[in-house]
């Protein structure tokens with residue numbers, strides 16, 4: 001229903017609302033191939049060992065179909081396929097109103113209401129999407145890997161600002177230490193922190209062997225505790241809800257205006273603008289007043 005933007009979604013969301021707010025949402029972002037899916041799967045293993053119920057959303061804004069990348073994700077998360085306490089879903093952008101920015105928070109609500117204690121959201125880092133994921137998450141994890149020129153890319157994409165926890169994956173490969181050092185250097189450059197501010201840790205992992213993943217979970221739990229202590233969790237969640245409301249409101253407005261295209265009211269206003277009886281600003285005002 002979420003993915004299809006079903007009309008029944010409205011009623012469903014009303015029923016689910018009182019059951020939401022319990023889930024801790026972690027976003028994972030980074031370039032394709034950096035090891036997001038492998039890390040997600042390893043994190044699921046770790047959280048399951050801690051007895052947590054887990055939701056996973058793999059979001060691919062670049063693909064209109066659940067194609068190659070997502071299929072790869074499914075293979076990498078296969079080991080959890082039969083665990084009833086783990087729910088995994090791949091979502092591709094369907095191009096319906098609001099697209100991913102509207103569908104992701106709603107999917108999160110469903111998993112939250114279903115009692116997932118932790119929800120991991122994996123997304124490919126392409127342009128705006130990682131920022132969107134950052135605004136959808138309580139904690140954002142940015143993954144890098146050696147030899148991908150990630151450091152420089154990260155700075156460009158503004159990804160340094162969104163990371164609460166940084167992971168240098170593929171630490172079994174040459175250059176992981178250099179990548180971590182470069183990252184550390186860049187984080188220090190951009191630093192304007194005050195006492196009590198969060199200092200994003202850098203964790204080295206070999207996700208394919210589960211190495212360092214426990215440290216990632218510890219870093220996540222520390223960040224979560226910091227968010228709660230400082231009141232930042234409430235701030236982030238309020239911003240998230242605000243963005244969600246705006247996205248829905250804009251989608252509704254857009255669809256109302258969409259149905260206006262070719263409407264006789266516009267034709268009448270257009271004639272008055274052409275004849276000079278009305279200026280286009282005043283015409284737009286009249287149109288806005290007529291749209292309920």
Ligand SMILES: Nc1nc2c(ncn2[C@@H]2O[C@H](COP(=O)(O)OP(=O)(O)O)[C@@H](O)[C@H]2O)c(=O)[nH]1
Nearest residue numbers: 032033034035036037038169170205206207208
């Ligand atoms: N050498 C090495 N390979 C890894 C590691 N983690 C993941 N990979 C491999 O890197 C490839 C891409 O991983 P994937 O999790 O699909 O990356 P994603 O595109 O970011 O989701 C796969 O072939 C993984 O097996 C690691 O720690 N070390």
Ligand SMILES: [Mg+2]
Nearest residue numbers: 036037069073
């Ligand atoms: Mg992946």
